Amino acid sequence: MSRRVTAASPCPCGLPATYAECCGRRHSGKAPAATAEALMRSRYSAFVVEDEPYLLRTWHPGTRPPHLDFDPGMRWTGLDIIGTADGSSFHTAGTVTFRARYTQDGSPGELHERSRFVRQDGAWVYVDGDFPDA
Template identity: 75%
Template sequence: MARRKIRPSAPAAPALCPCGSGTAYGECCGRRHSGASSAPTAEALMRSRYSAFAVRDEAYLLRTWHPETRPPRVEFDPGMRWTGLEIVGTTDGSAFHTTGTVTFRAHYTDGGRPGVLHERSRFTRVDGAWVYVDGEFVA
């Protein structure tokens, strides 16, 4: 029986965050999902919510939804895969504001067919934390 050298494998590169920041998920939206940090701006919350849809984190989505508009649960379509986020624009939503909007395009495939969700989302602060209120589709 021949001896083989066993080479240690290189550590796997951390997965990039779905939000498109170019940062590892664990250092970006993963920190928000776990509760280690909160979103400082409406845009940061939007990015973390997009990532929560991508990784199917229902608890985070419900936790960051305004209590008056929150559904009882989030149902994920098993055939849908989120493939990219594009922030089109923001209005207010900084650390100095109490409300803000984020317009975005969320790219996906559904059953292998590409699509785009174009939405203007409204955010507000509840007890100091940014939450998603609602959104309207943009034509």
């Protein structure tokens, strides 16, 4: 776990719970993501704490990179979920549109993405995304 986030820290995903009670449970494998949005939030938190194994485990094998390189100058600073389509426990696919704020070497930035998720072997996985502002 990152030095910046502890079990008692507020969860980086923005929900009103501690990291241990929220995304930390998903990262440890104790609680799977029940919805595409829950997976999206937990993946954002995994980027915050630099949990490469969780990110790779929750990435569709057809689009998953062999490894991730975290930029030491990047700090994720907030997440806003803009909208979701499908992605509930009754669906096999869903999308989540979000804005993730960050600073890179001290300069602020924002990632706006519409992410696609599917269920694989009963678990939600990230497939890919596009950038609505691009």
